[in-house]
Amino acid sequence: MADEQDHRIEGKITRAQFPLPDVTWPATAEFWAGAAREELLIPRCDGCGRFRWYPKPECPACAAEPYSWVPVSGRGTLFSWVVVTHPFLPQFADLVPFVPALVALDEDPGVRLPTRMVDCDPGALTFDLPVTVTFRPIAFAGVDGSVPAPMFVPA
Amino acid sequence: MTTEPGSWGYASDFDDITGQVAICGVGDSDMSKASGRTTQQIVGQAVERALEDAGLEPRDVDGLMYVGMPEQFDVAAFHEHFGTDHDIWESRRGGGMTGAATAPYYAAEALRTGRARYVLNTFGVAWATQRGEMTGGPGETHAQDLFKQNLEIPFGWFPQPVYFATIARRHMHEFGTTEEQLGAIAVACRRHANLNPAAVMHEKPLTLERYLASPKFVDPFRKEDCCLISDGGGAYIMTTPERAADAPKPPALVAGVGLGHASTGTHWAQQPAFTSTPAVFSAPAAFRMAGITPADVDLFTCYDPFTIVTLMQIEDSGFCEKGAGGEFVAGDTLHFDSGKLAHNTHGGMLSHAYVLGISHVVEVVRQLRGEGTAPVADCEIGVYGGYTGPQCSTLVLRRG
Numbered sequence: 211m212a213d214e215q216d217h218r219i220e221g222k223i224t225r226a227q228f229p230l231p232d233v234t235w236p237a238t239a240e241f242w243a244g245a246a247r248e249e250l251l252i253p254r255c256d257g258c259g260r261f262r263w264y265p266k267p268e269c270p271a272c273a274a275e276p277y278s279w280v281p282v283s284g285r286g287t288l289f290s291w292v293v294v295t296h297p298f299l300p301q302f303a304d305l306v307p308f309v310p311a312l313v314a315l316d317e318d319p320g321v322r323l324p325t326r327m328v329d330c331d332p333g334a335l336t337f338d339l340p341v342t343v344t345f346r347p348i349a350f351a352g353v354d355g356s357v358p359a360p361m362f363v364p365a
Numbered sequence: 366m367t368t369e370p371g372s373w374g375y376a377s378d379f380d381d382i383t384g385q386v387a388i389c390g391v392g393d394s395d396m397s398k399a400s401g402r403t404t405q406q407i408v409g410q411a412v413e414r415a416l417e418d419a420g421l422e423p424r425d426v427d428g429l430m431y432v433g434m435p436e437q438f439d440v441a442a443f444h445e446h447f448g449t450d451h452d453i454w455e456s457r458r459g460g461g462m463t464g465a466a467t468a469p470y471y472a473a474e475a476l477r478t479g480r481a482r483y484v485l486n487t488f489g490v491a492w493a494t495q496r497g498e499m500t501g502g503p504g505e506t507h508a509q510d511l512f513k514q515n516l517e518i519p520f521g522w523f524p525q526p527v528y529f530a531t532i533a534r535r536h537m538h539e540f541g542t543t544e545e546q547l548g549a550i551a552v553a554c555r556r557h558a559n560l561n562p563a564a565v566m567h568e569k570p571l572t573l574e575r576y577l578a579s580p581k582f583v584d585p586f587r588k589e590d591c592c593l594i595s596d597g598g599g600a601y602i603m604t605t606p607e608r609a610a611d612a613p614k615p616p617a618l619v620a621g622v623g624l625g626h627a628s629t630g631t632h633w634a635q636q637p638a639f640t641s642t643p644a645v646f647s648a649p650a651a652f653r654m655a656g657i658t659p660a661d662v663d664l665f666t667c668y669d670p671f672t673i674v675t676l677m678q679i680e681d682s683g684f685c686e687k688g689a690g691g692e693f694v695a696g697d698t699l700h701f702d703s704g705k706l707a708h709n710t711h712g713g714m715l716s717h718a719y720v721l722g723i724s725h726v727v728e729v730v731r732q733l734r735g736e737g738t739a740p741v742a743d744c745e746i747g748v749y750g751g752y753t754g755p756q757c758s759t760l761v762l763r764r765g
């Protein structure tokens with residue numbers, strides 16, 4: 211490997227469940243609670259009515275603080291994607307190859323959901339492909355438990 | 366959704382510092398893969414070389430700049446390394462990345478007011494060594510972001526090669542950019558590294574054919590699209606143009622500085638202008654201060670974690686129209702001897718060493734002096750573009 215470039219990334223592991231989400235973290239707890247009920251919830255600003263993604267404490271558009279989680283249709287378009295064949299974290303070892311993607315929501319294409327494309331031929335994916343949500347468990351090698359999460363399939 | 370410049374970021378409002386700062390000495394450490402060295406040993410070596418280059422003694426340094434990252438070369442480290450104890454002005458607005466371009470802006474006041482006569486800026490990493498100890502490294506800061514931990518990483522949208530491969534694929538869609546065009550960037554940097562004995566990839570040639578034959582490990586990226594992980598560091602010494610005129614080597618004059626910001630920070634997924642960088646904001650500001658246009662630039666070095674980041678900065682700095690970067694970089698445009706836009710003539714982070722931009726500024730100074738290992742003919746104006754994601758910076762240096 212002397213002349214190889216090695217791309218494994220060492221992140222400080224702050225929770226035993228990493229890289230599962232911390233479903234108790236207040237900022238995103240509603241998102242994961244919704245996913246457990248197979249509902250895709252996105253935060254919307256109480257001040258200006260715009261989606262606030264990610265759910266930051268203050269609205270970048272109107273500076274209001276309160277927001278509410280509202281259900282969306284789960285339909286969108288494929289904004290971009292990659293095909294990962296190298297496990298960047300040891301916990302990704304059983305996942306590869308997989309297709310991390312950004313999906314633009316139909317309700318506001320400016321809202322891009324980091325997600326995974328599943329049940330698809332990666333070679334057949336195209337830009338702005340209509341996609342629809344499906345809820346699948348996230349699980350990782352060497353990590354106890356799993357968390358239902360919104361992933362996407364071609365519509 | 367809008368992607369108009371101005372809607373997603375802005376430039377810092379900088380005063381004109383033209384004529385106030387010159388670089389009178391540069392140095393870099395040995396560059397390597399895992400070497401067992403500490404960051405302070407690495408930077409200490411670079412500083413020793415910069416002092417020799419400038420004809421100065423350690424006690425002449427009365428200003429020190431670095432960045433607020435672990436193990437950087439602060440005043441205590443300086444005194445420990447050189448056995449000195451004199452008073453030193455200190456600022457954390459330096460180091461590598463964007464700070465390698467903006468340090469002269471913040472040094473200007475210290476030089477103008479007489480608070481410091483010789484201001485040293487340094488940066489170094491031992492990330493190749495530390496990787497084996499499970500600390501440090503470029504992914505760590507992202508893994509510690511709770512929005513990333515809870516909305517990105519669980520889906521596997523992590524770390525940087527994944528972010529920037531996603532951006533590259535979208536750039537290909539919006540503008541027709543091809544893998545061959547990204548490969549031209551990697552090939553140019555490797556050719557320069559092959560000419561530079563100090564480059565980590567000095568002995569490893571790369572042709573476009575070999576690039577295309579390399580497997581895509583995060584499609585559309587190959588490993589050749591990604592920077593190295595290295596041990597290394599660099600340093601440069603700033604003073605007034607008047608004092609620099611007495612230095613042993615010709616000075617490099619700071620002609621323009623700019624700093625641009627993206628409002629979405631490192632949450633690239635949400636950046637409205639997904640295929641742009643804040644160089645859109647920093648470059649015009651720096652070029653205006655310098656009184657130049659992109660066509661005046663002989664050498665463009667830029668922070669190059671991935672080929673696509675180079676391509677976007679070339680576009681966003683105005684060397685070609687937005688979206689035309691692929692066609693622009695194809696062929697030999699970026700090679701030192703093309704007579705077009707010489708780029709990262711030391712090999713860059715792709716092929717010299719991943720020392721986060723500090724060596725890029727060292728390289729610009731050397732080229733302006735005619736000391737490049739891949740020499741740019743009659744190099745009069747050289748630019749460094751710094752990048753962190755949330756910020757881009759632009760530094761214009763002129764031959765003194």
Ligand SMILES: [Zn+2]
Nearest residue numbers: 255258269272
């Ligand atoms: Zn609002």
